[in-house]
Amino acid sequence: MGAVLWYVYSGAGSRERARRPPAPAAARPGDRLRALPQGDWPEPGPERPEPARLHGRVFNVLGEPVYRAEVAVLWPKPYQLTFTGGDGSYELRFERPGRYLLEARLTLDLARSRPIVEIPAEGDPSPLDFHLEAAGTVFGEAAVEQAPLRRGAVDMEFIDLFGDGHWAQDTECENGVFSFYWKPPRDVPLRIVIRSLEGFMEKPVEFRYDGGRIDLGRIHLTRYPTLRVRMRLPGGKYAAQVYAGYARDLRPELRILGEDAVDDDGLPTELLTENSHVLIRKKHHVTERLVFWDESQRYRVIRDVELLVDQMRELEVVVRPGPITVRRRLTDEHGRPLRARVAHDSGPPAETDAEGFFAAAVPHAGAFTMHLTALHDPDLGWIPLPRSPRRPWNAFLIDTDDPRSACTLPLDGHLLVVTKTPVVITTDDGRFRWRVEAGTGALTPIALEAGRYRWSESDIRSDEWDQGTPFDMAKSGLTVLDVR
Secondary structure (H helix, E strand, C coil): CCCCCCCCCCCCCCCCCCCCCCCCCCCCCCCCECCCCCCCCCCCCCCCCCCEEEEEEECCCCEEECCCCCCEECCCCCCCCCCCCCCCCCEEECCCCEEEEEEEEECEEEEEECCCCEEECCCCCCCCCCCCCCCEEEEHHHEEECCCCCCCEEEEEEECCCCCCEEEEEEEECCEEEEEECCCCCCCCCCEEEEECCEECCEEEEECCCCEEEEEEEEEEECCCCCEEEEEEECCCCCEEEEEEEECCCCCCCCCCCCCEEECCCCCCCEEEEEEEEEECCCCCCCEEEEEECCCCCEEEEEEECCCCCCEEEEEEEEEEEEEEEEEECCCCCEECCCEECCCCCCCCEEEECCCCEEEEEECCCCCEEEEEEECCCEEEEEECCCCCCCCCCEEECCCCCCCEEEEEECCCEEEEEEECCEEECCCCCCCCCEEEEEEEEEECCCCCCCEEEEEECCHHHHHHHHHHEECCCCCEEEEECCC
């Protein structure tokens, strides 16, 4: 069930928040998935022997001390509140170290100020002074899952007779507060729209400006499906940064053209993470198959993860140490077994049996790229395939964490040229040209259309394409051309 959003605005009533489904079990043994009740805000540390004391003063726009200004710790809850003395001074005490959000305010006369302070495990933090600015004409708060919205863009629009919104002015929300200093149009319908990567509004907040100051109160945003990710490496340390992308975009081969192109390492170029946070900009629960990798790109794991609307979760994925030996079956896209010799950068080569099964040794758990070193043809026997680091299209993925994962090498429309001298492959009308370098065997990097092709010696002129030897390209399966 979805999470229901409610507003606290101009005395509006609230609706009961819908119950969330229970958190699913972690995807793999050793992984941990848990909800973070305070969103992304870290829990305070262990209790200190002596409380830390934070001192400072509050000043107004003219630099004068403010008497009876409120200084409060807003987050994490429960908060504490104190008032400044005649000289504008205040003192706050902290029983535990950690990160805290503070606020200084003076009713409607001065704008709120919200800095973040770090309380050390020992000693007192540096003094912190507040310099309050004049309050705006329209102001308010924004929260996600009860926590202050860290950053967001706030637009004020006036609404025409057709219900369409038109820009009036804009500002930013920082640490949960925003303020418009210029007076908006009077006696016309207005609305506030807040946009943020952290969450979305169920509907805009509408109001009218009557010439005075308006406090819109607290506006609640619904959090996008969000996941904070930690990756524990085989040595026990955690990766400094974790990146994520859709597992469907993880490719062992180099893709050069198209909107879904990937980089040289086969990793998705569409990143879903920022500061080790996965964010899916959808307004409903989603379950995605994602690939996670560390900053060195050495460790890669694939997980099926459920992300919930209006809830921050933390997923800790564990890269199990090795060495690990996995048994898999290599097939084409139709499920037919392939006879091949395969190898990984960090392990010994392996050979598939008649049913396509092979055993591969890898240094640790995760997703790996396996390269074909040879293919077996019933008529020609074993055909070695030279590997080029810049063009590894004769490769497939293996996932050690998922015994059900398939190892597939698509062969429909691919041509295997067996040659000892350079040759040129052209379509029968000369529109397509592909040069095959000298070597024993070479696979086409792309699938070719079925039909008539020609092969020629590499020194053929471009206007002599029709002088080549014709051959037919099969529609299904691998076509083998022996020109030795």
